[in-house]
Amino acid sequence: MSTALLAVQTLNGLQLGVLLFLIAAGLTLVFGVMDFINLAHGAQYMLGAYFAVTAYGATQNFLLAIILALVGALAAGLALEVAIFRHLYGRDHLDQVLATFGVILFLNEAVRMIYGSTSLAMPMPEVLSGSIRLMPGLLYPVYRLVVIGAGIGVGLLLHVLVNHTRIGMLVRAGASNAPMVSALGVNIGRLFMIIFGIGAMLAGFAGAMVAPIFAVEPNMGDNLLILAFVVIVIGGIGSVRGAFIAALLVGLVDTLGRSFASDILRHMLSSSAANQAGPALASTLIYVLMAAVLFFKPAGLFPARA
Amino acid sequence: MADDLLRLEHVSKSFGALRVTDAVSLDIPKGELHALIGPNGAGKTSLIHQISGWIACDSGRIVFDGEEVTGLKMHARARRGLVRSFQITSILPRFTALENVALAVQSRSGSSLRFFGDASREPKLNGEAMQALRHVGLAEQAHRIAGTLSYGEKRGLELALALALEPKLLLLDEPMAGVGAGDGEALVGVLRDLKAHCTILLIEHDMQAVFALADRISVLVNGAIMVTGKPDNVRADAQVRAAYLGEAA
Amino acid sequence: MQDIAASMPMTQVAPRDRSRLIVPVLLFATLALAPLLGLVGPDRYVLALFTRCVIFAIAALGLDLALGSGGLVSFDHAAFIGIGAYAAGILTASGIDDAFLLLFAALATSGFFALATGAISLKTRGVHFIMITLAFGQMAYFVANSLKAYGGDDGLTLANRSTIFGRDLLADHRVFFYVSLAMLLAVYLFARAVVRSRFGRVLRGAKENETRIAAIGFDPYPFRLVAFVISGMIAGLAGFLLAEQSEFVSPAFMTWQRSGDLIIMVMLGGMASLDGAILGALFVVLTEELLSGFTEHWRVIFGPFLVLVVLFARGGLLGLLTGRRHG
Numbered sequence: 001m002s003t004a005l006l007a008v009q010t011l012n013g014l015q016l017g018v019l020l021f022l023i024a025a026g027l028t029l030v031f032g033v034m035d036f037i038n039l040a041h042g043a044q045y046m047l048g049a050y051f052a053v054t055a056y057g058a059t060q061n062f063l064l065a066i067i068l069a070l071v072g073a074l075a076a077g078l079a080l081e082v083a084i085f086r087h088l089y090g091r092d093h094l095d096q097v098l099a100t101f102g103v104i105l106f107l108n109e110a111v112r113m114i115y116g117s118t119s120l121a122m123p124m125p126e127v128l129s130g131s132i133r134l135m136p137g138l139l140y141p142v143y144r145l146v147v148i149g150a151g152i153g154v155g156l157l158l159h160v161l162v163n164h165t166r167i168g169m170l171v172r173a174g175a176s177n178a179p180m181v182s183a184l185g186v187n188i189g190r191l192f193m194i195i196f197g198i199g200a201m202l203a204g205f206a207g208a209m210v211a212p213i214f215a216v217e218p219n220m221g222d223n224l225l226i227l228a229f230v231v232i233v234i235g236g237i238g239s240v241r242g243a244f245i246a247a248l249l250v251g252l253v254d255t256l257g258r259s260f261a262s263d264i265l266r267h268m269l270s271s272s273a274a275n276q277a278g279p280a281l282a283s284t285l286i287y288v289l290m291a292a293v294l295f296f297k298p299a300g301l302f303p304a305r306a
Numbered sequence: 307m308a309d310d311l312l313r314l315e316h317v318s319k320s321f322g323a324l325r326v327t328d329a330v331s332l333d334i335p336k337g338e339l340h341a342l343i344g345p346n347g348a349g350k351t352s353l354i355h356q357i358s359g360w361i362a363c364d365s366g367r368i369v370f371d372g373e374e375v376t377g378l379k380m381h382a383r384a385r386r387g388l389v390r391s392f393q394i395t396s397i398l399p400r401f402t403a404l405e406n407v408a409l410a411v412q413s414r415s416g417s418s419l420r421f422f423g424d425a426s427r428e429p430k431l432n433g434e435a436m437q438a439l440r441h442v443g444l445a446e447q448a449h450r451i452a453g454t455l456s457y458g459e460k461r462g463l464e465l466a467l468a469l470a471l472e473p474k475l476l477l478l479d480e481p482m483a484g485v486g487a488g489d490g491e492a493l494v495g496v497l498r499d500l501k502a503h504c505t506i507l508l509i510e511h512d513m514q515a516v517f518a519l520a521d522r523i524s525v526l527v528n529g530a531i532m533v534t535g536k537p538d539n540v541r542a543d544a545q546v547r548a549a550y551l552g553e554a555a
Numbered sequence: 556m557q558d559i560a561a562s563m564p565m566t567q568v569a570p571r572d573r574s575r576l577i578v579p580v581l582l583f584a585t586l587a588l589a590p591l592l593g594l595v596g597p598d599r600y601v602l603a604l605f606t607r608c609v610i611f612a613i614a615a616l617g618l619d620l621a622l623g624s625g626g627l628v629s630f631d632h633a634a635f636i637g638i639g640a641y642a643a644g645i646l647t648a649s650g651i652d653d654a655f656l657l658l659f660a661a662l663a664t665s666g667f668f669a670l671a672t673g674a675i676s677l678k679t680r681g682v683h684f685i686m687i688t689l690a691f692g693q694m695a696y697f698v699a700n701s702l703k704a705y706g707g708d709d710g711l712t713l714a715n716r717s718t719i720f721g722r723d724l725l726a727d728h729r730v731f732f733y734v735s736l737a738m739l740l741a742v743y744l745f746a747r748a749v750v751r752s753r754f755g756r757v758l759r760g761a762k763e764n765e766t767r768i769a770a771i772g773f774d775p776y777p778f779r780l781v782a783f784v785i786s787g788m789i790a791g792l793a794g795f796l797l798a799e800q801s802e803f804v805s806p807a808f809m810t811w812q813r814s815g816d817l818i819i820m821v822m823l824g825g826m827a828s829l830d831g832a833i834l835g836a837l838f839v840v841l842t843e844e845l846l847s848g849f850t851e852h853w854r855v856i857f858g859p860f861l862v863l864v865v866l867f868a869r870g871g872l873l874g875l876l877t878g879r880r881h882g
Contacts, residue, residue, distance in 0.1 A: 037682050039815075084862055093682055094628050095865045098822055101815045102861030109854035226693040226811060229686040237682065276704060283697035287690050291675050294687070298678055358770070384772035396770065398763040409760055412753055413772040419781070420753040428753075471771060 004138040009259045010252065015144050017251025018151025022206035023224060024231040024243040025158060026199020032175035032238020032304050034089055034192050037096045040080065040103040042225030044200050048073045048207025049216045050111055053122045056211075062125040066208050073204020074197055081196045089192065104222070112218040119215035147209050154205065155244050162240050171195060175238030175304040227254075230286055234293045236300025246301060250286050257285040310369075311336045311475050311505050312357070312388075317366035319356060319529075326352040327363065328529035334475070339497075339506045341516045344526035350509045351393055353526065354479050357507070358390040359383040371474060384413070387474030391467070393483060393509075395460045399453030403444055403463055406452050407435035410470035438470040439463075442496055458489040465496065475505045482512050494518065517541065578830045579743070582837075586736055590729060602728045603800070604844060609735045610796045612836035615820040616742050616829060617789025622818065623827030624750050625782045626762030630814040631672055631688040634695035635665040635787040637809030639794025644804035645705055647713045654717035654725065658795055665791025666784050668695065673783035677776060680765075692811050699806040710805025717799060725799060735796050739833070742789055746829055749785065758782050759827070790817075819861060 027041050051072035056065035080103065088096045124143050131139040162168035170191055174181045182188045207221070214220065231250050235242025262278025269277065293301060312334040319327040326349040334340045342350050355361045357368060359380040368376045370388050384390075398406050408431040412418055415430065425431065439445050442462040447455060452463060461481060468476055481497070482490050494515050500506060501519070510516050516523065517537045524534040525546050533543050540546055586609060593601040614636055621627040639661035646657050672691040676684055705711045716725045725731050749755050761768045761775035768775055798804045807813075816839060824835025846853030 031682055035682070037685060084866075087866055093685060094622075094818075094822065097628060097685060097815075098819065099862045099865040101812075101819070102858040102865070104812075104858070105854040105861070106858030109852050109858065113852045113855060222810075222812065223693070226689050230690045233683065233686050233690065279701035279703070280698045283701050284694050287694040290687070290690055294675060294678065360766070360769075379769070379774070381769040381772050381774045384770055389772075390770055392766075392770070396764060396767045398760050398767060400763055401760065405756070409756055409768075410771040412756065416753075418753045418757050418773065418778075421755075422748050422752055424751045425753045425756045426751065467767070467771060 002137075004135065005259070006256075007134065007138055008140060009256055011140055011144065011148070013252035013255035014248065015148050015151075015251070016255055017248035018148050018155075019206050019210060020224070020227055020231050020251055021155060021244050021247035022151055022202045022209075024228040024235070024247055025155075025240055026195075026202045027228050028232045028235065028238055028240065028243045029171060029175065029195050030199050031232065033171060033195055034174075036085065036089055037093055037100070038085065039097060039100040039225065040107065041199070041203055041228070042221030042223075043104045043107040044073060044077055044080075044221070045203040045207040045224060046111065046218065046221035047076050047107065048204030049122075049211045049214070049220065050115065050120075050207075051204065052208035052211040053120050053216055056122050065122070066205075069204055069208035069211075070201055073207070074201045077200020077204070078193065078197055080200075081193055085196065086189070086192070108218045108222075115218070117218065119217040121216065122211040124212035141213075143212060147213070150209060151206075154202065158202075158240055167191075167194060172304070227286070230290050232300075234290055234300055236297075236303040238304030239300070239302040242300055242302030242304075250289070253289055254282075254286050257282040261285070309336050310334065311371055312507070313367075313369040314357070315367040315369070317353070317356060317363045317368060319352060319361070319363045326529050327356060329366070330526075330529070330531055332524060332531065332534065334505060334507060336505055337501075338521045339501050339508060339519055341508045341510060341520035341523045342526055343510070343513070343516060343523060344532075348526045349529040350526055351479055352529075354390060354477050354507075354509060358388065358477055360390075384471065387472070388477070389468050389471045389473035389475070390477035391464050391479055391481060393479040395457075395464050397452045397460060397463055397467070399451070401452055402449050403439060403452050403455065403459075403466075404432060404435055404448040406463060407438050407466050407470045408432055410467045411435050411438075414471055435470060438466040441469055441499075442466045443492065458485050461485055461489075461493070465493075469500070473504050475507065476500065478506060478508045478510075480509050480511060482510060482515060490515070578834075582830060582833050583736075583740060583743075586739075586837075587733075590732060599728060602732050604840070606728070606732045606735055606796075606800050608837050608840045609732070609739050610793050610800065611817075611820065611840055612833040613735075613739050613742050613796065614790045614793035615817055615824070615832040615836040616739070616746050617786045617793065618817045619821045619827065619829055619832035620746055620749065620789070621783050621786035622821050623829075623832070624755060624762065625758050625779055625786075627677075627779060627783060628685045628818070629676075629688045629783070629786075630685060630811050630818075631669070631676075631692045631695075631787065632790045632817050633809045633811065633813035634692040635669060635790035636794035636797060636813070637695060637699060637804070637806070638668050639665045639791030640798035640804040640808050641699060641702075641705070641711075641794075642791075643717070643795045643798040644711045644713055647715070647717065648705065648711060652715060652717045653721075654719045657717050657799075658792070661791045661795035662788045665794065666788040669784045669787025670780070673780050673787070677779050677783065689811055689814075692809065692814055696806055696809040696811070699809055706805070708806055710803060710807070713798060713802040713804070716802060731800065735800075738792065738796065742792070743829060743833070746789075749782075750827075750829065754778065754781070823864060 023041065023045055027038065030036050030038055048069050052065045052069035055068035056062065059065060084099060084103065088099055128143040128146055131141050132145065134140050162171055170181060170186055174191065227250060231243055231246045234250065235246030261282035262274050265274035265278050265281065310333045314330055314332040316329045316331055317327055318329050330353060342353070344350055356363045359375070359378055359382070363376065367374060370383065370386060375383050375386065375388065405426060411431045411434045412425065436445060436448060439448055442465050444459060444462050444466060447459060455463060465481055482493050485493060490512065497519055508520065520537055522534060523537055523540045525532045525540060533540060533546055586605065589605040590602055614632065618629065618632050621629050642660040642664045643657045646660055676687045676691065679687060700708045716723065719725065725734065757768065757773050757778050761773070761778060765775055794808065797808065820835035820839045821832050823838055824831030824833065842857070843853065846856060
């Protein structure tokens with residue numbers, strides 16, 4: 001494996017990590033503060049991508065498309081919250097699982113009805129479509145760097161929001177002790193709505209940002225959702241910082257594992273056996289990582305609850 | 307002492323900056339009914355939680371029946387005869403009263419890794435469970451769903467569950483809390499009965515009951531034991547009167 | 556209930572409720588007679604559809620043990636089905652087609668996976684457990700995808716159905732249906748016995764109130780783990796049958812959405828009632844068939860239906876039918 005390949009795959013891993021963070025951040029707050037398991041969070045990411053594609057089709061303006069996608073994701077998230085989810089807070093986790101699963105079935109299929117099953121693509125803006133030479137023999141697409149940068153930027157923004165604002169203080173208090181916050185006379189319903197809205201926007205933003213580089217298709221959120229869960233479990237429920245670190249970790253381990261597992265195995269096994277076992281091993285790496293973290297720290301790396 | 311059933315050595319526990327149990331040392335000999343009293347927030351229930359193994363203590367040792375149990379979980383301690391009741395009733399609300407108690411009997415009689423045979427038709431389990439229910443006056447309610455019992459009846463069931471385990475040491479956390487005067491008197495009778503069968507550590511706010519029943523009393527204030535002694539000595543202790551009884555009176 | 560107790564205060568055993576037998580007897584009778592529909596409709600289609608119903612009823616029964624009695628919201632069960640199916644598929648591909656051997660392999664592999672993942676997942680509760688089983692299920696899915704020697708993401712076609720003592724009895728669709736139905740009956744009776752046994756009682760108790768169960772001296776962990784393994788093996792059995800029926804296995808058997816479908820079956824039918832799991836499986840498989848004949852976008856109808864059931868009808872179908880709430 002060359003250094004350039006390693007660097008490229010590291011950047012790809014970072015990109016996946018940043019994406020996972022955007023999805024996991026909202027999810028972990030919703031879990032942590034509201035004790036609500038929302039399987040439809042991945043579908044909200046998918047909606048963000050479709051909103052972006054649609055808005056781009058209407059405006060032919062990339063920036064406007066992203067902004068409209070954010071607005072759309074927020075509106076869709078709040079609509080779901082008001083119509084369905086707020087009736088599920090405090091209910092059994094099983095009820096939440098089932099109802100949000102129903103929401104996924106509906107959203108995925110509704111999108112399939114409107115846009116069809118074939119994947120769509122959104123053109124990326126001219127200025128960002130080139131590649132940049134990071135080092136000799138290493139060209140990397142500018143847009144992917146922008147995705148990484150935007151994700152880290154949002155992460156910082158969220159960090160400031162959670163740690164240095166009044167809402168953030170309530171969010172942190174809620175994640176460590178929800179009954180206490182409501183006992184303090186805070187309007188819990190409104191706090192939940194704000195958190196949910198932020199989560200929906202983050203997921204939608206992730207979807208919109210990847211629309212130019214990933215296939216935009218109805219069930220694009222389903223598998224990413226599970227990865228986001230792995231991130232949350234590793235990072236610790238309710239912790240944005242934990243989600244950030246775990247997301248980068250999962251992104252890197254998964255991407256590098258898939259690229260290099262066969263190469264590494266080849267040192268130990270015959271070439272054909274390595275080619276067989278490599279992909280299978282690579283696809284289990286992050287789950288092994290998760291199991292290992294759970295074994296040593298059952299509440300994750302940065303548990304929000306004491 | 308050799309015949310101490312329970313020995314606590316410098317048991318301590320903190321939640322953050324709050325020290326709920328402060329180097330508590332206590333010996334309870336076999337056959338004693340020991341009452342633990344103290345103002346609200348003194349850490350009585352926290353101490354019961356640590357003795358029963360529901361929460362772990364930070365430091366110190368707990369020795370039960372000659373064996374150190376400090377690191378054991380609640381179920382392992384219960385198996386050894388160190389049994390507790392809960393201040394906030396903890397029962398299986400969708401099981402019948404009889405099934406609740408029969409499950410406790412099952413816990414100490416034979417293996418529970420049996421996959422065949424209807425457990426609700428085992429005469430041995432039901433018979434002994436019925437006996438425990440009779441003991442607390444709930445025989446007539448045996449087939450009612452536990453969740454539908456009255457509050458007082460649930461307190462009785464809570465006690466029956468503990469009794470069915472044939473405990474060596476019974477930790478009772480306010481068995482009379484919230485029970486009306488009539489039921490309360492009946493419960494005092496039940497407790498007096500129990501004294502003959504097992505050692506008891508009792509938390510109770512009803513001072514009349516405590517002074518009527520207890521062999522010895524410990525007063526817990528701010529997580530630490532202020533005094534331990536016979537009821538009359540405790541009653542007479544000036545410190546206690548100032549810190550606790552005076553406050554309550 | 557109260558009146559009965561009052562009239563015979565000293566009886567130690569609650570009277571047996573014969574009315575509880577009506578639902579299972581009706582269910583099994585209906586299933587046994589279902590192939591008669593083949594007289595009026597396309598025979599193979601009817602048999603295939605109801606065989607599918609029976610197979611998913613087996614899987615749902617398995618899940619109901621973990622979910623209904625144990626309170627374990629598991630998203631691993633599609634993986635158990637898939638592992639059972641792959642065990643059968645891979646052995647068939649290597650030339651072994653004895654039904655008993657395949658069945659044994661399916662049970663052993665799914666049971667082992669349930670033991671390994673359960674041992675870790677069951678250290679956690681609640682939302683954590685849900686997420687971790689989702690993750691392990693997804694892991695199995697991706698591993699199946701990467702099995703290039705066995706078709707990768709395209710799946711693997713079985714050359715033939717397995718044989719019993721060297722004879723290809725299972726090749727007949729009618730025989731296969733009744734063999735599956737017999738397995739469903741066996742699993743049902745087994746599950747019923749387990750739920751009522753000493754073991755089942757501790758398991759159900761731990762679902763109701765974990766603290767109380769610990770206070771009377773039970774560690775819930777081994778009980779849950781054993782239940783999880785039994786439950787996973789039953790799903791593995793369903794996977795074996797599914798592979799045999801469709802003569803095909805693929806990673807699509809193992810998607811986490813498939814686990815969601817199983818949870819839906821159990822919940823819709825009515826939790827912890829066993830009858831409900833069978834009823835729920837029938838309902839979901841048949842509804843899917845019916846709706847998808849009507850529109851390919853049947854999920855647009857089914858999704859909101861689920862939401863409404865959760866919000867408004869909490870006892871499941873069996874609750875609606877019998878006016879009883881299970882769980």
